[in-house]
Each structure stands twice: as structure tokens, then as C-alpha cells.
Amino acid sequence: MQSMLPGAPWLLAHKSMLSVNQPQKVSLYGADYVMWKDATGAIHALPNACPHMGAMLSEGWCEVESNGTSAVVCPFHALKFDAEGSTVLPGSDKKTLSLLKPLELTIQGDFVWSYGGYEPKIPIPTVLNEIANTYEFVGHTADRSVETDLLSMLLNMHDYNHQNGTHRDLFRITDVEFHQFIDDGHRSHAFYDMPTAPYSLTEKLRKPDLMLLPSTIKARLENHFPSLVIFHGEMPFGKAAQCHFFVPESEHRTRTYILLFGQAKHSIFKLLSSTYLKFGKVVVDQDADILGKIYPNTPQKVKLNNEVGMDWVRRNFESFPTVVEPNLSK
Incomplete structure (x- = not known):
């Protein structure tokens, strides 16, 4: 179970990801749940297996109660469960325990966190609340499950040498110029630049989205172990905070998705929001693709420069929840 870091907080959803009275399945620590948002904005989550014959409640529907809240209904025998997990059996007018x-x-x-029923060992990071207060929410993208363990996912996300390999397609990254890593326990910052090979004018006219790609991508990462990486970006028309999340669905399956926030300097920034979301999805899809093409138990016989982010992940993973030396700032 240590491989999934029980006691860490995980962001299961932003409220915008939940349609009103529409059941949705979420997974955490090897267990499946049905989550739904009622018309009052309240969020509820129950184990996904109906206690009668095990049907998936997430495949059912919601029924609205007189007070505006709603209950989830089993798709098999239409048993209705309220937010406390109680039901009224057919032929009875009395609610069960x-x-x-x-x-x-x-x-x-708008953030829905959970410790998965475990005793909290580290606090929920406050940075999302700060971003939500100063940035405008743009949207979410790239919500998918990846067949990989949590540690492999985190090592990939903090591998600052893989950009010109994994993300070469589309972004045409030619090199990674690493500048600084700041280690602050369960929080860290990484700064590096990624020069890119230019697209021709013909290519840009054929695909106008390519005009938004800079000649050098300046990576300014803020990391909160273990569940969050924030890419802070400066663009001609505004600033962006692209937040990548990780959730251990099971020992060998990790969910990831992106929430994008922006500060517009020009009205055109909002018009380009769908393109920025599209770029974020490409990044996640490329990472997921390479994680499916790795032999995970291969002994590492070569160490590259600037693996400091991966070392930060390994140290915090092994010592969780305790923060131990060394400080890896460089």
C-alpha cells in the first residue's frame, strides 16, 4: 500500500468536471466509487457496487429529492441510495441504515479532495486556492487512466531530460537547458528552457495553431509532492497556470488530468483557450504513450545530468510522509 502513499490528499475532481445529477465513476486506492453533484452544488461519493447484487451505481441515474438534493439509483433493480448510503426497500416505507x-x-x-478514508499525513496544498483567486478557470482536459504505478508516473513527470524525446513530436523540442532546482521538502521548483525547431510558414498556414508555439519554451514548474505539478507559462496574450494532477487508482493504474487557469492580457487569450487545452492533452497523451513502452524493472546503468527532480521524487516517496535530507537545490 505504501506504493500508493496512503495519507496523501488527492484531487478527485474540479466541480466543472461533474454534470448535475450525472453519476460518475472515480477510483482511488484500488476501490471504485460513484460520485455525483446535486442541484444545490453538493458533491457526494459512495462505493460503486450496489449492496444488493453488485451493479455499478455509476451506470445508473439520479433522482431529485424534494429538498433539491439527489440520490443515485441502481441500474439493475432501481434501488435508490441517498448521500448517506441508505435506501428504502420495495414494500417498505422505512429507510434502512x-x-x-x-x-x-x-x-x-471548486476543488474536491479526498484522503481515501486514511488518516491525513500531509496537508492539502493551498496553492490551488491561491490560483483560483487570482486566475480565471479555463477548463479541464486529458482526463485518463494510465497503466502504470504512481512512482513511475511521478518519475516521468519530473524527468527534465525527456522533453526532447517524448515531446519532440509537435513541439519539436531540440534541447533542454536546465537552470535551477529549488528543493523545499514536499515542494520544489524547476527552471529550464527548451529551444524548438521552427515550423515553416506553409506548415503554420496549414495548421494555424502552430503559430502559438514559441521558439523557446520556458518551463517554470512548481511541484507539490505527490499529486500536483504546475506549469507556469508567460505568453504574448496572457499568463497560464497549467495544473497536472495524479491519482493512484490502483497499484498499477494512475489517473492524470489537467486543469488550466489563465490571466488574460488581451481578449484574444480567451479565444485561444481551446488551443492551449489541446496542447496540454498532447503532452499527457505523449507521456502516457511512452509509459506504456517502458520495461519498468530494467536496472538503471546510466544517470543523466539534471535528474535532480527524479531524485526529489524518490527521496520523498521512500521517506513519506517524513521530509528528510538531503536538500537537492542546485
Whole structure:
């Protein structure tokens, strides 16, 4: 279980990812849950297996109660479960005791966090609240499950040498010029530049989105172990905070997705938001693709320069939740 870091907080959803009264399956620590948002904006989550015959509640529907809240309905026998996991059996007018233990959620604004039923070992990072207060929410993208363990996912995300390999396609990254890494325990910052090979004018006219790609991508990463990497970007028309999230669905399956926030300097920034989301999805898809083409147990006989981010991940993973030396700032 240590491989999934019990006691860490995981962002299961932004409220915008949940349609009103539409059940949705989420997974955490090897367990599946049904999550739904009612018309009052309240978020609920129960174990996904109906306690009658195991049907997936996420495949059912919601029924609205008189007070505006809603219950999730099993698609097999139409048993209706309220947010506490209770139901009323056919032929009875009396509610049962809770048959499904609700998943404990922590709601902060539009952010839905959970410790998965474990005792909290580290606090929920406050940075998302700060971003939400100063940036405008743009949208979410690239929500997918990847057949990889949490550690492999995190090592990939903090491997600052893979950009000109994994992300060469589309972005045409030619090199990684690493500048600085700041180690602050469960938080860190990385600064590096990625020169790119230019597209021709013909290519840009054929695909106008390519005009938004800079000649040098300046990476300014803010990392919060273990669940969050924020790419802070400066663009001609505004600033962006592209937030990448990781959730251990099971020992060998990790969910990832992106929330994008922006500060517009020009009205055209909003018009380009779909393109920025599209670029983010490409990054996640490329990372997922390479993670499916790795022999995970291969002994590492070569160490590249600037693997400091990966060393930061390994140290925090092994010592979790304790922060230990060394400080890897460079």
C-alpha cells in the first residue's frame, strides 16, 4: 500500500468536471466509487457496487429529492441510495441504515479532495486556492487512466531530460537547458528552457495553431509532492497556470488530468483557450504513450545530468510522509 502513499490528499475532481445529477465513476486506492453533484452544488461519493447484487451505481441515474438534493439509483433493480448510503426497500416505507459508507471528501471552493478514508499525513496544498483567486478557470482536459504505478508516473513527470524525446513530436523540442532546482521538502521548483525547431510558414498556414508555439519554451514548474505539478507559462496574450494532477487508482493504474487557469492580457487569450487545452492533452497523451513502452524493472546503468527532480521524487516517496535530507537545490 505504501506504493500508493496512503495519507496523501488527492484531487478527485474540479466541480466543472461533474454534470448535475450525472453519476460518475472515480477510483482511488484500488476501490471504485460513484460520485455525483446535486442541484444545490453538493458533491457526494459512495462505493460503486450496489449492496444488493453488485451493479455499478455509476451506470445508473439520479433522482431529485424534494429538498433539491439527489440520490443515485441502481441500474439493475432501481434501488435508490441517498448521500448517506441508505435506501428504502420495495414494500417498505422505512429507510434502512447506511449500507454504503460514504467516501469522505474535503471540498475547497471548486476543488474536491479526498484522503481515501486514511488518516491525513500531509496537508492539502493551498496553492490551488491561491490560483483560483487570482486566475480565471479555463477548463479541464486529458482526463485518463494510465497503466502504470504512481512512482513511475511521478518519475516521468519530473524527468527534465525527456522533453526532447517524448515531446519532440509537435513541439519539436531540440534541447533542454536546465537552470535551477529549488528543493523545499514536499515542494520544489524547476527552471529550464527548451529551444524548438521552427515550423515553416506553409506548415503554420496549414495548421494555424502552430503559430502559438514559441521558439523557446520556458518551463517554470512548481511541484507539490505527490499529486500536483504546475506549469507556469508567460505568453504574448496572457499568463497560464497549467495544473497536472495524479491519482493512484490502483497499484498499477494512475489517473492524470489537467486543469488550466489563465490571466488574460488581451481578449484574444480567451479565444485561444481551446488551443492551449489541446496542447496540454498532447503532452499527457505523449507521456502516457511512452509509459506504456517502458520495461519498468530494467536496472538503471546510466544517470543523466539534471535528474535532480527524479531524485526529489524518490527521496520523498521512500521517506513519506517524513521530509528528510538531503536538500537537492542546485
